[in-house]
Amino acid sequence: MSNTAGNGAVLVVGGGISGLTAALEAAEVGNDVFLVEKNAYFGGRVAQLNQYFPKLCPPTCGLEINFKRIKDNRRIRTYTLTTVKSVSGGPGNFEVQLETAPRYINANCTACGDCAQACGEEIADPFNFGMNTTKAVYLPHEMAFPRRYVLAKEACSAASLDAIKAACKYNAVDLDMQPQTFTLKVSSIIWSTGWNPYDPAKITNLNFSSSKAIVTNMMMERLAAANGPTKGKILRPGDGKEPASFAFVQCAGSRDENHLQHCSYICCMATFKQISYIRAQYPDAKIYVFYIDLRTPGKYEHFREKFMADANTTFIKGKVADIVAERDGGVTVTAENAITGAKVHQKVDLCVLATGMEPALGEQGKALNVAMDGNGFVVSDAAKGMLSAGCAKAAVDVYTSGQASTAAALKAIQIGR
Amino acid sequence: MTMNVQPDLEFIRAMKEAGGNTLKQCYQCATCSVACPLSSDTKPFPRKEMILAQWGLKDQLIADPNVYLCHHCGDCIALCPRGARPGDVLGAIRAYVYRSLGWPKGLADLCSKAKNLPVLIGIPAVVIFFMWLISGGMHFPSGEQFAKVGYTHFFGHWDFRLLAKNVLFIDIIMLGSVGIAVFSLYKGASALWNGMTASIGQNEVLYRPSVPQFIKQFLWPAILEILAHKRFRECTINADRVRGHQPLVWAFIGLFFVTCYSLFVQDVLGIFWPSMHGPLSMWGPVKWVANVAAVAMIMGTVILWQNRNKMEAAGTANTFYDWFLIWIIMGVGVTGLAAEVLRLVGVVSLGYIVYYVHLISVMMLFLYLPYTKFAHIVYRTLAMAFERYRESSYVKNPLNG
Numbered sequence: 051m052s053n054t055a056g057n058g059a060v061l062v063v064g065g066g067i068s069g070l071t072a073a074l075e076a077a078e079v080g081n082d083v084f085l086v087e088k089n090a091y092f093g094g095r096v097a098q099l100n101q102y103f104p105k106l107c108p109p110t111c112g113l114e115i116n117f118k119r120i121k122d123n124r125r126i127r128t129y130t131l132t133t134v135k136s137v138s139g140g141p142g143n144f145e146v147q148l149e150t151a152p153r154y155i156n157a158n159c160t161a162c163g164d165c166a167q168a169c170g171e172e173i174a175d176p177f178n179f180g181m182n183t184t185k186a187v188y189l190p191h192e193m194a195f196p197r198r199y200v201l202a203k204e205a206c207s208a209a210s211l212d213a214i215k216a217a218c219k220y221n222a223v224d225l226d227m228q229p230q231t232f233t234l235k236v237s238s239i240i241w242s243t244g245w246n247p248y249d250p251a252k253i254t255n256l257n258f259s260s261s262k263a264i265v266t267n268m269m270m271e272r273l274a275a276a277n278g279p280t281k282g283k284i285l286r287p288g289d290g291k292e293p294a295s296f297a298f299v300q301c302a303g304s305r306d307e308n309h310l311q312h313c314s315y316i317c318c319m320a321t322f323k324q325i326s327y328i329r330a331q332y333p334d335a336k337i338y339v340f341y342i343d344l345r346t347p348g349k350y351e352h353f354r355e356k357f358m359a360d361a362n363t364t365f366i367k368g369k370v371a372d373i374v375a376e377r378d379g380g381v382t383v384t385a386e387n388a389i390t391g392a393k394v395h396q397k398v399d400l401c402v403l404a405t406g407m408e409p410a411l412g413e414q415g416k417a418l419n420v421a422m423d424g425n426g427f428v429v430s431d432a433a434k435g436m437l438s439a440g441c442a443k444a445a446v447d448v449y450t451s452g453q454a455s456t457a458a459a460l461k462a463i464q465i466g467r
Numbered sequence: 468m469t470m471n472v473q474p475d476l477e478f479i480r481a482m483k484e485a486g487g488n489t490l491k492q493c494y495q496c497a498t499c500s501v502a503c504p505l506s507s508d509t510k511p512f513p514r515k516e517m518i519l520a521q522w523g524l525k526d527q528l529i530a531d532p533n534v535y536l537c538h539h540c541g542d543c544i545a546l547c548p549r550g551a552r553p554g555d556v557l558g559a560i561r562a563y564v565y566r567s568l569g570w571p572k573g574l575a576d577l578c579s580k581a582k583n584l585p586v587l588i589g590i591p592a593v594v595i596f597f598m599w600l601i602s603g604g605m606h607f608p609s610g611e612q613f614a615k616v617g618y619t620h621f622f623g624h625w626d627f628r629l630l631a632k633n634v635l636f637i638d639i640i641m642l643g644s645v646g647i648a649v650f651s652l653y654k655g656a657s658a659l660w661n662g663m664t665a666s667i668g669q670n671e672v673l674y675r676p677s678v679p680q681f682i683k684q685f686l687w688p689a690i691l692e693i694l695a696h697k698r699f700r701e702c703t704i705n706a707d708r709v710r711g712h713q714p715l716v717w718a719f720i721g722l723f724f725v726t727c728y729s730l731f732v733q734d735v736l737g738i739f740w741p742s743m744h745g746p747l748s749m750w751g752p753v754k755w756v757a758n759v760a761a762v763a764m765i766m767g768t769v770i771l772w773q774n775r776n777k778m779e780a781a782g783t784a785n786t787f788y789d790w791f792l793i794w795i796i797m798g799v800g801v802t803g804l805a806a807e808v809l810r811l812v813g814v815v816s817l818g819y820i821v822y823y824v825h826l827i828s829v830m831m832l833f834l835y836l837p838y839t840k841f842a843h844i845v846y847r848t849l850a851m852a853f854e855r856y857r858e859s860s861y862v863k864n865p866l867n868g
Contacts, residue, residue, distance in 0.1 A: 255502070255546060301496070301548075305494075306548035306549075307547075307548055308546070308548060309548075342494065342495070342496040367497075368500075369496040369498050370501075371497075371498040371501035371502055371546060372501050384501050385497060385501060386497035386500035386506075386514055387497075388495055388497050388514060391510075392508060392511065393500065393508040393509075395508070
C-alpha cells in the first residue's frame with residue numbers, strides 16, 4: 051500500500067461521537083484519515099442514548115449530519131469491525147497492523163431484511179443490552195451506518211445459514227469471509243476508543259443479577275428510546291409493569307477504590323435527564339435519588355434546579371449499599387440518610403444504577419503500549435504522536451468530547467507537517 | 468469577621484497512633500452504615516462518628532454509645548469506597564476515649580504508647596519485687612516443701628492463722644491494683660452514662676430505674692447477649708474472631724470462679740481446718756475448671772493473635788492499643804500454666820521466677836484494665852445496657868420529657 055504517512059495521514063481509533071468529530075476535523079482541513087471502529091456500526095454510545103446533552107437531542111440529530119459529512123468526504127476511509135493489533139514506529143511514521151473481523155455480509159447489502167426473515171435463530175440484542183432478542187442476521191440498529199446487516203454466524207445452524215444465503219437477492223451473504231489483517235502507515239494516531247458501562251455485577255452488594263427490576267442507566271436510555279426494546283415506553287424488564295416508583299443509585303461503581311476510582315462525570319446529569327424521561331411518561335411516579343453529592347457542572351445547574359423542585363422527586367444524601375429483591379418484582383434499596391441520620395429502606399418498582407464509565411481500551415491498550423493513567427484513560431501526548439479524545443481521555447459529556455476531539459485533530463495535523 | 472481555627476493536634480495525633488490515620492479519607496457516602504450488621508435503623512453508625520472525628524468533636528464521641536457498640540468486624544472496611552477504614556477509626560476513637568475517661572491521667576497516658584512498655588512492665592515488676600523483699604520470704608523453698616505448699620509461701624509464712632502472710636501481700640498488690648481500676652472505671656462509667664443520657668436529653672429526669680431495675684431490665688440482658696456473642700456472629704468478614712473471644716470470656720469467668728473458690732477454701736475455711744491450705748488437689752473438679760480455663764485462655768488468645776496478624780496482613784494498622792491486651796492475657800495464661808507445670812515437676816528456682824512473671828502480668832491486667840482495650844468489658848457492656856434503656860419506657864415516659 052502507498053505510504054500515506056508522508057502526507058500526514060491520521061488514524062482515528064474508535065468511531066463514536068469523538069472519533070467522528072476528530073476524523074472530520076482532520077479531513078476537512080485536507081489530511082487523509084483512516085477511521086476504524088470495533089463495532090459493526092459508527093456512532094458509539096451516543097447512538098444508544100434516547101436523548102443527549104446539552105440540548106437533549108435524539109442521537110439522530112448529531113450523528114446523521116456527521117455521517118453525511120463522512121460519506122461526502124473522500125479523504126476519510128472507514129473500517130467497521132476493525133481493531134488495532136500492533137503499533138510500531140513513531141510520530142510522523144507509524145506502522146499500524148489492523149484486523150477486520152468477518153461480517154459475512156458484503157457491500158451488496160441493501161438492508162432489505164429478507165435474510166432476517168429466513169433466519170431461524172435469535173440472539174440477545176447487544177445494542178439493547180440483551181433486554182430483547184434479535185434475529186442472528188440483523189441490522190445493528192434502525193439508523194445504523196453503514197446501513198448493512200451483520201451475521202452472527204456462530205449462532206446459526208448450517209440449514210439456517212443456507213436459508214439466509216438463499217434468501218438474499220443481491221448475493222450479499224458471503225459465508226466464507228475470513229478475518230483480514232492489513233497495515234496502515236500514518237503520521238499520528240488519535241485514540242477515541244470511548245467507554246463501556248461499568249459491569250454492575252462487580253458491585254456485589256448491589257445484587258444486580260438478583261432482580262430484573264435493577265437496570266443500569268444505559269439500559270434506561272434504551273428503555274426510553276423509541277427504537278429500544280419497549281418502543282420507548284419505560285416498562286420494567288421481565289414483567290413489563292409500568293413502574294410507579296423509581297430509585298436512582300448514584301456513584302454505582304464510581305469514586306470507589308474497589309471499582310472505578312474516578313468520578314464518571316455524566317451520571318448525575320444522566321439521572322436528571324432520565325427523571326425528565328420518567329416525568330414525560332409518568333407525571334405522578336415517585337422518584338428517589340440516592341447520592342453522595344450531586345455534580346452538575348456549569349449551566350447544567352439550571353437543569354438540576356428544575357427537577358430538584360419536583361414535588362414527587364426526593365433526594366436522599368446517602369449511597370445505596372444494599373439492594374434486596376422483593377417478591378412482587380420490585381426491590382428495596384437501603385441507604386443512610388446523612389441529613390436525618392437514619393437509615394432509609396425504600397421499596398421501588400424499578401431501580402436504576404447510575405453506573406459509570408470504564409475506559410474501553412483497557413488491557414488492549416496496555417498490550418499496544420499506549421500511555422494510560424492509573425484509571426485507564428489514554429494520555430494525550432503530541433510529542434509521541436499519540437493523542438486521545440473524548441471518553442478515552444477522560445470521563446466527560448458529549449459537549450466536552452467534541453472540544454477534545456477538535457483539539458486532538460489540531461495536534462494531529464501539526465504532527466503531519 | 469475573622470475566625471481563628473485551631474486544629475486539635477492532640478486529638479489528631481491520638482487518632483493516628485491508635486490506627487485511625489485513614490480518617491481523613493472519608494467523604495460521607497454512608498456505605499459503612501448500611502454495610503454494618505450491628506448498625507440500627509434509627510441510630511446508624513459509623514458514618515456519623517467518622518465526621519464527628521473529622522471535626523474533632525471529642526465530647527460528642529465520648530458520649531456516643533455507637534462508638535462502643537461497634538465490634539470492629541470489618542464489614543464496613545471491605546465496602547468503603549475510599550479506604551477510610553471506618554472500623555479501624557472507631558477502634559482508635561475507643562482507644563482515645565478509654566484514655567480520656569481514665570484516672571489517674573498519668574497512668575492512662577502511659578498505657579497509650581508502645582515506647583512506655585518498659586515502664587508499664589517495670590511498675591509491677593518493681594512493686595512485686597519490693598514487696599517480696601520486705602516480706603522476708605525471699606528464698607527458694609526445699610523440694611519437699613515446694614511440693615507441699617507450692618507458691619503459697621512466696622511472700623513468706625507466719626503462724627498468725629487468721630490471715631496468711633502470702634495472702635496479705637497478694638491482696639495488697641492485687642486488691643490495690645483492682646481498687647485503682649475499679650475507682651477509675653466507676654468514674655469513667657459514670658461520666659459515660661451521664662454523657663449518654665445527656666445526649667438524649669435524659670440526664671435530669673423525674674423517673675429513672677432503681678439499681679435493681681437497671682440491672683434486671685438493662686444490664687443483665689446485655690450481659691446475656693455478650694455471653695452468647697450474638698453481635699460477633701453478625702459479622703461476615705471477620706467471623707473467626709468469635710472462636711477466639713468466646714473461649715476467652717468463659718476462661719475469665721472460670722478463672723474468676725476458681726480464684727474466689729480458692730480464696731474461700733484456703734483463707735476462710737483454712738482458718739478452721741488448716742489442712743485446707745496449699746494448692747488445690749489436681750483431681751478436684753475445681754482444679755479441672757482452672758486447667759480447662761487456662762488452656763481455653765491460651766487457645767482463645769492464640770486465635771485472636773492469629774486473627775490480628777491476618778487483619779494486619781490485610782491492611783489494618785499495627786497498633787499498640789490492639790496488641791497490648793493480647794500480650795498481657797497471653798502472658799497471664801502462659802506464665803500461669805507454666806508455673807503450675809513447674810510446680811508439679813518440682814523445678815523450684817525456675818518455678819519461682821515464672822511465678823514472679825505471672826504476678827507481674829496479672830497485676831498489669833488489673834492495674835491497666837481501665838486504660839487498655841480491656842476497658843471494653845465495662846464500657847461496651849454499659850453502652851449495650853444504654854441501648855436498651857434508650858428504647859425503654861423510662862425514656863419514652865412523657866413525664867420525663
